[in-house]
Amino acid sequence: VVARRRYPEPLADLALIFVVLGVLQVLALLALFRSRLRTYGPALAAVLALWSTYIMVVEPLERQVYDTRTFSLAVKAHVQQQPAPLVLH
Numbered sequence: 001v002v003a004r005r006r007y008p009e010p011l012a013d014l015a016l017i018f019v020v021l022g023v024l025q026v027l028a029l030l031a032l033f034r035s036r037l038r039t040y041g042p043a044l045a046a047v048l049a050l051w052s053t054y055i056m057v058v059e060p061l062e063r064q065v066y067d068t069r070t071f072s073l074a075v076k077a078h079v080q081q082q083p084a085p086l087v088l089h
Contacts (some may be wrong), residue, residue, distance in 0.1 A: 001014075003061075007076075010060070017052070020052050020056070027041070027045050028042040028045035028046070
């Protein structure tokens with residue numbers, strides 16, 4: 001939610017990750033009431049929450065923010081339209 005100020009477009013739709021995190025939190029709370037799952041349930045939910053957040057939010061955001069391919073293709077198209085004697089890339 002805090003990162004939405006810096007990256008408003010890539011982080012516009014976070015409803016799915018909030019649902020996933022909410023479900024994992026409920027499962028972790030339910031695991032606390034079972035004696036067999038009390039030690040491993042919340043830990044597993046925490047690992048799954050971290051993993052799902054990284055896969056669903058961080059990876060796509062990094063791909064979009066640090067994408068150099070679109071910039072390189074735009075420069076190449078511009079150079080082909082207006083050739084110049086010297087091009088710095």
